[in-house]
Amino acid sequence: MAKIASTVYEQIRTAILSGELSNSERLVEEDLAVSLGISRTPVREALRRLAAEGLVDVSPNRGARVAEWDADDLREIFDLRSILESHACELATPRASAAEIAFLENICDEMEALAKTELSSEQRLPALAAKNRIFHGKIIEISNSSRLGLLIETLIHVPIVMQTYKVYSPQALERSLRHHREIVTAMKAGDEVWAANVMRAHVLAAREEVLGRNEAD
Amino acid sequence: MAKIASTVYEQIRTAILSGELSNSERLVEEDLAVSLGISRTPVREALRRLAAEGLVDVSPNRGARVAEWDADDLREIFDLRSILESHACELATPRASAAEIAFLENICDEMEALAKTELSSEQRLPALAAKNRIFHGKIIEISNSSRLGLLIETLIHVPIVMQTYKVYSPQALERSLRHHREIVTAMKAGDEVWAANVMRAHVLAAREEVLGRNEAD
DNA sequence: TAGACCATCTTTGTATACAAATAGAGGAAT
């Protein structure tokens, strides 16, 4: 994709994922274009691309809105993630090099250290969420299945999923980090079934956290 | 998507899936536009959409080509299909109504009847392939997970996958039909693990057929 | 006052025009 179109794509996408744009907000091509100082053409292209990824809904002749997700969507998303990410573990385990295992262990160290600091939640949680994404992403990368990575990406690029850690209780966070550690241990031991099982439990636990918190609202 | 853009999208897509366009053929916006008697704008939109679905590759400033798939891609695709479609079986089994089971049994009957006719391969195989797609699609529909359906769709909308039956030997075809029958039996019995296992074996068997034939070339 | 209908205004869909980037051919230098 070209320069301007891909830039505006990133901008709108980031705004949606961060929750800055939401509530099925209308995305009017002309408005976006003038506010960015460009023409409608690249804006339109960006919106269609976001639509293909499921981040916006477009109806013919009626324009684009930021997509919405309900509890059923989240159930589906986390179920599929649990299946696909555990498969990624299965594929990654026999392929992981010592350096890659060390990389994962290092992320575990960093996350555990972060969890113990006295920083405020506002500083700590985004940092933890970022490292969490790197952890999961690394396993997918080691699995060496580009399509698997793409499928998972379409599932996790949803505001609520991206902000999972924001709803975590201290207990849930601690359990999450224990899961990470156990996954790496299983991979290091070359036990792909173990690794896959823990990953499945890990993602399903996240599902319960997110759904529980959301239904409480 | 609008009238013209979605029409040209369907046209190009069908041409790619049928194998009519292939060999990483270049897709020049202007050429497509004049041959269809329209402007570049909707052509461009259709191409970007096809790119998002993975049917065409686009590089910035260098245009679009029909995508290509090698043996590794096919391995990946069938592996993921085996996981996702067996999950669909798992979800579908407890949900399937008597009418839906009857529908699936009916497709099994029709496919078995078709396999026995004395029609030439050129007539029989496309008909079998169409019914096969309906069979798999129905199970996904019963599973009631729209995202799962979308993920599988992106995997199977690949020329070689769509034309799987064309490379089937009579033995492979027979085994495929037996699998279908067993899947329905398992679903009818409410045994989701059985159904899922057969589906996994079914898809992996297809993988072997397709890969074997392709490597023989 | 409620509801339907019409005019208008906004917004999307498509066409065309222009700018920028890339590919390819031809020629010059070594």
Next chain:
DNA sequence: ATTCCTCTATTTGTATACAAAGATGGTCTA
């Protein structure tokens, strides 16, 4: 002959203009 360069032709990327479809608001009628 080979390599590098430049110039041109082709093709993509963006802007603008126009057409068509929806939304909106007000008025008229019952």
